[in-house]
Amino acid sequence: MSQAEEKVVPVQSPVKPAVMAVAVLGFIALAVYLVYLWGFCRFYVPAGHMAVVTAKSGKAPAPGTILVERGEKGIWREVLPEGRHFLDPVQYDVKIVPAVSIPLGKVGIVTAKVGKELAPGEIIAPDRESKGVWRDVLGPGVYRLNPEGYSVEVADAINIPAGYAGVVTSQSGRPAAPGEFARPGERGVLSDILQPGLYYLNRYAYQVNVIEIGMNQVTMAAGSNESMVSTRSRLSNATDALAELESNTLNFQKKLRRERAERMNAAPAVTVSDGNRKSAVGAFPLPKAAAPLPAEAQIFGISRAVEFPSRDGFKVALDMTVEFELMPENLAKIYLLYGDLPQVVEKIILPQVLSVSRLKGSSYRAQDFIMGEGRETFQYDLSQVLGETLAGRSIIVHNAIIRNVDIPINILSPIRAVSLAKEQNLTNESLQGTAKKLAELNIETELIEQRRREVVQETEKLVARIAAERDQAVAQLKAETELTVAELKLKKSELLAKIAQLKGETEVKTRYLVDNETARGELLKAEALGGAAKLSELKLVDSLNPEVETRIIYAGPGTLWTDLKAGALPLSAAPEK
Template sequence: MSGKEIMETRSGISRRGIYVTLTIVAALIAVFGYLSFEWLFCRFYVPPGYMAVVTAKSGREPRAGSILVEEGEKGIRREVLAEGRHFLNPIQYDVEIVPAVSIPLGKVGIVTAKVGRELPPGEIIAPDRESKGVWRDVLGPGLYRLNPEGYQIEIADAVNIPVGYVGVVTSQTGSEPAPGNFAGPGEKGVLKDILQPGLYYLNRYAYQVNVIEIGMNQVTMSAGSNESVVAARTRLNSANDALGALEAQTLNFQNEQRLKTLKRAVKKTSAASRKQAADNITQEAEIFGVSRAVEFPSRDGFKVTLDMTVEFELMPGNVAKIYLLYGDLPQVVEKIILPQVLSVSRMKGSSYRAQDFIMGEGRETFQHDLRQELEKTLAGKNIIVHNAIIRNVEIPLNILSPIRAVSLAKEQNLTNVSMQETAKKLAELNIETQLIDQRRREVEQETKKLVAQTGAERDQAVAELKAETELAVADIRLKRSEIIARTARLKGETEVKTKFLVKNEEAQGELLKAKALGGPGKLGDLKLVESLNPKVETRIIYAGPGTLWTDLKNGALPLPASRPE
């Protein structure tokens, strides 16, 4: 390859390198510019508890009448953006940051969809979440992000059933069930299952909850106007002090419904009845009150008027059926209990004479028969009767006066007899009191005698015990002295015997030692030697045959000649 070709090759390579370098630089500038544009102009932040509603300025045209659009379409997007950092081109999108829906504890969120399929005419509850209308299911406590352009959320109170009550649920949408039957799935009417005490998140547009008292209730009929009015119970309002705000809200709503019913009933009554009913509504009587006493003719043709209180109970398992057939508790009282009480009272009362209602036994018998008949009659309607109490019996004065006079005469006679019996008992009591006093004095004397006798016996026993104790002590001391004497004697004898044995053994030892040395004489010599002063020195000097001289330094002692063996 020539030099020219080499130069051209190098020049081409250099140009390509420049082009690549310029391309990379341009790409980096473009990327940096894009990222800077995104970061500076497209970035936005959704704080906690908020959401972003996005509107696309460009895209496909949505269907006619659409409020919310999907991604790629022009308009307000269905999906909202949650909290956090997001990037959208402000040229293509508008962003509106709005608060998310927060549902507190004890509340529910009722959602009304503005988008979706149209509902049939007259329907408001959406069958699913793809249709317009009110969603059947509610939103519980929490934070929710639904596009406010397409969904409206109404925050309402949850239903709190207090203790002592149950809730009867009525479905407000659907097809009509067979008459007298509970509503099934998809049907409109009273549901079989009741709500026990507790907190429930229900849609008030889909379900209505009526709070019904369970346990003991009362209805009282007393003299007044000829119209029948049932007063509201205080227990609904008085519960506000003891229950929370949700319970109070539920009970107050139920109370308002009952008061509306009462006011509608009052408008149909006379002026006197309206006044009496207004007083009952204002005062909110503690029991159901009926402004009419029970009236019926007696067996002997006289008019008998009496006040009556009936105690009854609705069992939780029967409340739904009772509500389905008769309605709320005041309606049950007015439609079922009152007519039965009046009917049974007239039927049973017409078999008694007027004076039987004044005498205690006849009145008690009538009350017993009335209660049994009411129990039997209302049991078939799932209402338990516990008692029927008769008060304030009134009969015509022309029959009441002679009966009262006869009763007074009988009572006076009984009073006189009782006074005689009382005087007799008083005399007997005085005699018994004197006898008791006499007996008390006798008991006191006997007690003193027993105390003195017991004291003497005690002193004698103490003296005898003391003498026996001293004798026992002397005997113990004598025995102790004898023991000490025996101990000393035994001790002396023991010491003598010990010394004798020791000396005897020493003598035996000396005897054995003498025998060992060859005789007592040698033992004596040994003893003499042992008794010498250790400083004495002995020197033996040989002076010739037949002669032995001993030189004693400190003295001379004759030494006996040894005898031949």
């Protein structure tokens, strides 16, 4: 190695250990942060709950602010849903509360504590950015509204039963014009009614009056504490939940009617009949649970009969029942003009009944109300005039029925005596007629018995004649049958004789033909052999010995024996034809 060469010694850099130290410290810090985050910042919101977060630090909100946004100090407007979340407990407080759950058949009425201020006297918020009660309600479901800024009241939905309709009154906005339906944004009665069914409405924004439709009755009876308006029976509901809602809706309507009656310094106008028990409407406060509703009539009323002077100056008092009907299409207009059903009865129907009854009744005599024809005529005239009068008020009258008539005793006694005398006379005439009819009946009974005996005799005679004719017919049929059998036997004998004759003749002819043909065959055989002698000789040879073989060979003329020695018989040649 030369002197010019220098020895290189590696020098360790001080930067690398510092980087490693920083990395280790960073890893330790990250591990500590993760342990702190997982062990101290982690919280879990279970299902059906929500977390309300309060920030302990951040930008100061505007004065009077209840709920703040993220980054501001105070209660967050936003709530955290169920699940796992991470927030530093040093900077945030977390309160876990149940979420708002609205069950089926209920509504949630939301009151906002935050937002723009309302106009003086208003409680319904025009939108969801203002304070006050939201017009729209929350339907069945689960909702997460911050309880620090919103309160939710769970109330019953409105279920209109069958046989009823709901008239809706808006309770917010500027007043509607007198006698006119409320338009959007106005306060008053709405033109659209609610048909039977379930409705989710805000009872602070809308009042629903459930009114009976269909056939109703108003009864005025003397000596009674009350007259009645009978509504048709309510149909039972198969669903317990809907039955409870119907019950609550109807009981709330009764509560409104009771309060209205109390405000008018009148007795409660409604009682409910349930079998043998009757109770006033005041016994039906708005229930928390369903109360059993009777299916019988509801009762409204006054406690006086229809009184008027008759044409002849006597005072007449009538108990009367008027059947009327409110049609659904006219219900909102009737409620707007007159009020609920008790007010309709009190303001419209009863005054018209009294007025028309006095007007028409004063043209009849007192005795006309006792006799059936006069009462029926008055009842018909009353129904017609009352129907025409109330038709202009959109109320349909079907019938006016007189149930009882009370007239002075000084006129009732003579009329009753005359009526009894007439009835007694009619009874005597009826008895005489009955005796006459009885005598006629006895005569007819004897005639019937005589006729019965005649019929019996005629029947026996007819039976004997039919039996004789039957026996004669049977004997004649038997003789004819025997004759027919004899004729058939004769014809059978004749047929058998003919068969025997034909059989004998056939056998003779057959034998003759066979013998004739046999003879002809022998003749032909003899001719073939040269004569009868040859044939005889042949038969002789055949009869000698069956084992002897006979051969006939034609060899010209010769003797039998010579021919036998030769083994053949001489046969003459057949003549040529």
